[in-house]
Amino acid sequence: MSAIAAFAQKPWVRWTGVALIVVLAIVLPLILPELANTTIARVGVFAVAVLGLNVVMGYTGQVSLGQIFFVGLGAYVTAYGVGQGWNILLVFVLACLIPAAVGLLVALAAARLGGLAIAMVTIALPIVGVPLAKRLSEFTGGSEGVSARFSAAPAWTGLYDDQWQLYIVLLVGGISFLLTRNLVRGKYGRAFAIVKDNESVAGSMGISPYRYKVLAFTVASLLGGVSGFLYMVVIQYTSPETLNFGHSITLLASMVIGGAGSIIGSLLGGAYYVLVPQLTNLIDPGLTAVLQGAILLAVLFLLPGGLVSLPRLWRRAGRRRGDVSPRAAASAPVAASASADVSIHPPTESQEGRQDT
């Protein structure tokens, strides 16, 4: 076991892992069929949303039921900006900043309340968001929703639209994951963890629970906005239905199923959010809700730590048998490769900007 860990720690193994992931990210969109590409892109969209939720819930321990509101807000900002013909980079920045600003405002009030009260406040967001989106019809298109088709592949690339969209998702989503990873593994991550475990201890160490709760919530909202932008890249349409409160609950369930407080778990959560409805549809379209409930219960019973704990479970079983399963060994360098990325992507100014909040 330790031999494998040591093997995974070797620099060239980690670099190979990183290279493998990067090359796969470049090559897979070119090989895969269209349906697979759009499905992976959708997984990416919701993985970023789950990642945001993970920052505030998994790492900082604050229950947020409003994540879908920020996804929807990001999507609406994107749709509006595209409709106005603004530069797409500006639209992207706005789709990140506006949800972050709204999240900050909400968090400034909500984080003053302790415990589950913050959950009660965040419940209000999607519940208020849906009628709001319907009534502000000059911005949102009302209940008919609004389309924004800006993500067609440029002619010079020679790519299909689905390939181009997947590249955008991989790039933006990948950067989001890296930055968030750096955030939660560093000084801020340690502060989040202590705020989650014990606010009094955090206070005694000079870490203001209030400030860090607000920060985590703002980061979550920002990632929600990023997810909303990607939502428009892939789905190209948004309506008040996007903000449906039920989706917020599904996001939360996805986060728990993927693995709370885990970067890879966020990815698995996004996959759960997208793939399980499609999978249950293939089994029996009339029983989707029942099957999804059964899968949810099965995962929670068998893997309380989420899907991300599966390799650990296997490794433990392998150790009990006195050998190591080949699958666990194969997954080790992949997991390790993620940590190797830290060195090539130092924290950016966007993160430092967030400290001021």
Add this chain to the structure above:
Amino acid sequence: MSTHRTRLRAMSVVAGIGIVALLVAGCARGGDSGSPSGGTSAPSPGITDTSITLGITTPLSGPTAGPGTCTVAGITAYFGAKNADGGVKFGDGKTRKVEIKALDDAYDPQKAAANYDQLKDSVFAMTAGLGTPTNRAWREAAIADKVPQVLIQTGDPIFSDSTQSPWQLGFVPIYQNEGAAFGKLLAASSGEHKVAILSQNDDYGKGYVEGFKSAIKDASNIKIVKELTYEATDTSVDAQLTELAGTGADVDHAARDLVAAEGPGAQVAAQLVPSVEHVQPEGDPRAGRGVRVPRRLHGVIREGGRKPRVCKGPRCGQVPGRPQAVRELPRHPGVPALLVELHDRRHARAGLREDDPADARRLHEAAAHDLGLHGTSDARWHVGRHDEGRPAGRLDRHRAEVQRQGLRERGDLRMTTASLT
């Protein structure tokens, strides 16, 4: 030194993988990468000389699962019977079996778009999906892919605009048309009417109101005194009804009959429909059981504020008085307002003639069905109950009971049917 060698090794690995990958990529999608627009020679997917496949994405779970499930069940049953008889004869002279592939989108536009992506390469056309956002989500994709999106269940006018939606065809009449039908009916009636509008806060309600207003634009006898909205997910419209009742309006126009078929609005419909149709007289012990209508409203819809008579004796349960406006509606003496509206819509839609007894009966039956009297074959009962006061038989009483409290259970049609049969 060692890091240098590591880097070299890493780069060689990257280069190796990259080369292999590019080679693979060169082969992938090779078949169609040369001529993405050369699809004219290739046959459309989902159709052969003996079969055609249609795709459906519609809510089969969640609050709107009711109509979605019924759609799929109905289509499957119909084409199942047709297939068993040998198939459907098409315009090109060939007889094909119709296969249905239905997927659940839970009224989520994102899932609807995903379902469309999943189905589009294996079906000839997409059809019958319910919902404005769930159909809009992939409307433009369907245009780009040239996949027909036909006979879909939304009254959104964009699907009936052939310049904007060349590959689309709506199924239900657009909401504006339906609203205009109500407006026309009212404008043609004699007397002055004050109208209070209660509409669902979405494109559906707005379309109705828009159509209604355009139809009464030139009618001097109609005045709109108040407009309120409710959310499709609301379970109570008490507040709105009370406020509308305060306006003294004599006609309450609501985009309500379709609401009854759309899950979350069922309770709202239960509140609205009885408020017009089944006002119980004061003092009736059954009054207020099952439906809770603000008492003030009774007065409003009864001839502008006249106090309802107290119900006594064997005829108890029949509505003693009717709003003046409704009574005056042409050609329909004694038929309640909602039935008149439904009749008129059926009439217009199906081209049925009111003066033909067989057609009139059919209209009554349709209206009875819309009122939740699923399985009612003798629709004379409606008129009879309200006007002739003929002794109600056992079944009639049972139906009356179902109607009185059962409209609440409108969401579960099976329940109503079961209790009737």
